[in-house]
Amino acid sequence: MKKKLIAAPYLLWMVIFILVPLVMVGYFAFTDENGNFTLDYVANVAQYSQIFVRSIWLALIATVICLIIAYPLAYILIGMNKNAQGTMLMIVMLPMWMNFLLRTYAWMTLLGNNGLINSLLQTIGLGPYKMLNTEGAVVLGMVYNYLPFMILPLYSVMVKIDKSVLEAAADLGCNPRKTMLRVVFPLSLPGVFSGITMVFVPAISTFIISRMLGGGGNLLIGDLIEMQFLGTAYNVNLGAAISLVLMVIVLLMMTIMNQFDVDDDVILM
Amino acid sequence: MKKLSKAYLGLVLMFLYVPIFVLIIFSFNTTKSRTVLSGFTLDWYIRLFKNEVIMTSLMNTILIAVAASIASTILGTTAAIGINSMKKLPRTIVMNITNFPIINPEIVTGVSLMLLFVFFAARMHFEFGFWTLLIAHITFDVPYVILNVMPKFRQMDPFLYEAAQDLGCNPIKAFFKVVLPEIMPGIISGFLMSFTYSLDDFIISYFTCGPNTQTLPITIYSMTRRKVSPEINALSTIIFLIVVIVLIVKNIIERKHGAKIRKEDMA
Numbered sequence: 001m002k003k004k005l006i007a008a009p010y011l012l013w014m015v016i017f018i019l020v021p022l023v024m025v026g027y028f029a030f031t032d033e034n035g036n037f038t039l040d041y042v043a044n045v046a047q048y049s050q051i052f053v054r055s056i057w058l059a060l061i062a063t064v065i066c067l068i069i070a071y072p073l074a075y076i077l078i079g080m081n082k083n084a085q086g087t088m089l090m091i092v093m094l095p096m097w098m099n100f101l102l103r104t105y106a107w108m109t110l111l112g113n114n115g116l117i118n119s120l121l122q123t124i125g126l127g128p129y130k131m132l133n134t135e136g137a138v139v140l141g142m143v144y145n146y147l148p149f150m151i152l153p154l155y156s157v158m159v160k161i162d163k164s165v166l167e168a169a170a171d172l173g174c175n176p177r178k179t180m181l182r183v184v185f186p187l188s189l190p191g192v193f194s195g196i197t198m199v200f201v202p203a204i205s206t207f208i209i210s211r212m213l214g215g216g217g218n219l220l221i222g223d224l225i226e227m228q229f230l231g232t233a234y235n236v237n238l239g240a241a242i243s244l245v246l247m248v249i250v251l252l253m254m255t256i257m258n259q260f261d262v263d264d265d266v267i268l269m
Numbered sequence: 270m271k272k273l274s275k276a277y278l279g280l281v282l283m284f285l286y287v288p289i290f291v292l293i294i295f296s297f298n299t300t301k302s303r304t305v306l307s308g309f310t311l312d313w314y315i316r317l318f319k320n321e322v323i324m325t326s327l328m329n330t331i332l333i334a335v336a337a338s339i340a341s342t343i344l345g346t347t348a349a350i351g352i353n354s355m356k357k358l359p360r361t362i363v364m365n366i367t368n369f370p371i372i373n374p375e376i377v378t379g380v381s382l383m384l385l386f387v388f389f390a391a392r393m394h395f396e397f398g399f400w401t402l403l404i405a406h407i408t409f410d411v412p413y414v415i416l417n418v419m420p421k422f423r424q425m426d427p428f429l430y431e432a433a434q435d436l437g438c439n440p441i442k443a444f445f446k447v448v449l450p451e452i453m454p455g456i457i458s459g460f461l462m463s464f465t466y467s468l469d470d471f472i473i474s475y476f477t478c479g480p481n482t483q484t485l486p487i488t489i490y491s492m493t494r495r496k497v498s499p500e501i502n503a504l505s506t507i508i509f510l511i512v513v514i515v516l517i518v519k520n521i522i523e524r525k526h527g528a529k530i531r532k533e534d535m536a
């Protein structure tokens with residue numbers, strides 16, 4: 001039996017709906033409306049360098065905050081007994097199963113000038129502070145939405161660390177802090193790198209979080225792309241060029257992260 | 270130290286849950302206010318169920334999620350079988366391309382599919398809507414099925430299939446009797462993953478849905494554009510409840526299953 005043939009329908013699908021669309025992005029990025037070759041649009045992307053820098057910067061901050069919050073959390077989780085671990089992990093991951101638009105909307109109502117946080121602050125005589133439509137709100141939205149993506153890979157790497165290795169470190173004279181720094185941390189690095197990728201990629205390319213929490217003034221790469229395809233600025237060629245640059249940034253980032261042998265099955269979860 | 274851990278855990282959980290609980294509490298509020306509780310009502314829930322746009326988009330979402338996950342499970346499983354028997358080089362190439370929709374930013378996948386559909390819509394006279402959505406969903410679902418099924422082949426004893434044939438099965442029977450049960454867990458988790466991703470997807474749907482066919486996330490998005498709409502709170506509450514119930518049931522099933530396996534191991 002020719003087993004290979006059974007993959008033919010998928011191979012066809014893959015070429016038409018994965019490969020060809022990506023080639024089209026490249027084609028549109030390097031041509032003008034009439035289909036003539038041009039480097040104008042790719043060169044034009046440089047005009048938006050400010051937005052690129054802001055996107056990378058905000059995504060980086062969000063990624064670092066996620067790592068700082070998630071690392072101790074994962075460490076606490078693996079210290080629990082097996083049953084408690086399962087339950088706690090479920091509780092931590094549960095919000096992720098709600099649509100991210102609803103989660104982001106929740107913060108919209110909390111952060112607004114007439115929102116709950118400001119009205120609580122007012123009862124103790126503070127504020128109101130402008131929190132919605134700021135860069136801080138965008139970072140908060142990213143952290144809130146993507147934190148589980150950091151917790152999961154960290155947890156699944158840490159949980160595999162053999163407890164006897166930790167005991168051995170203690171026997172050999174490490175205090176808990178030294179064990180953490182010299183044993184747990186190096187062993188958890190694959191989880192760290194995979195968590196960084198899993199938070200950074202959606203954070204740098206989001207356009208909803210910035211629009212809902214950042215107002216009009218904090219455009220990110222995603223907003224820029226969306227505007228070229230569905231918004232007022234309709235310009236498919238420029239949109240394709242920006243997408244291409246975004247793709248290159250993300251792929252570069254992943255290649256760097258992949259240098260540090262990342263577990264395959266972590267990504268799947 | 271123990272106390273510190275508990276406090277930290279509590280703090281993170283608060284961060285994760287307070288926004289959701291605030292939504293839930295205000296879904297029962299009589300006024301549109303988001304700060305003052307003025308009384309208990311179920312009005313927003315009634316309005317939600319009477320809202321035709323929401324109900325239609327809910328139906329669309331379920332229809333597309335079911336169709337896309339079934340189609341991608343079949344397509345992905347056959348693909349995994351074929352890819353598994355390929356030589357190393359073509360297999361690596363195919364798997365790298367398959368990984369693309371997973372590692373690429375979703376917005377790029379959405380935009381690239383939109384470009385493709387725009388190109389063909391003009392030439393083949395079709396409109397954006399159910400079919401473009403379905404194709405887009407299958408496209409981002411299939412890789413998850415493949416990635417779930419492929420490892421099952423690696424775990425399987427390759428001689429089982431041959432043994433079945435030695436014992437008188439024809440290849441097709443051997444496949445259904447021996448191979449399929451072995452890879453079934455992968456197929457099921459691939460299917461479930463596809464289904465949940467399809468239900469939840471916003472970004473790729475946003476670029477491929479067209480003006481007339483909306484899925485629930487897209488309707489939610491247009492609702493959030495309006496300043497205050499307490500129906501969203503009601504919807505969030507319902508979705509939250511469904512998620513809680515599904516996860517609890519899943520957990521119970523897994524634990525029972527785990528206990529059964531442990532018992533069998535002991536015996």
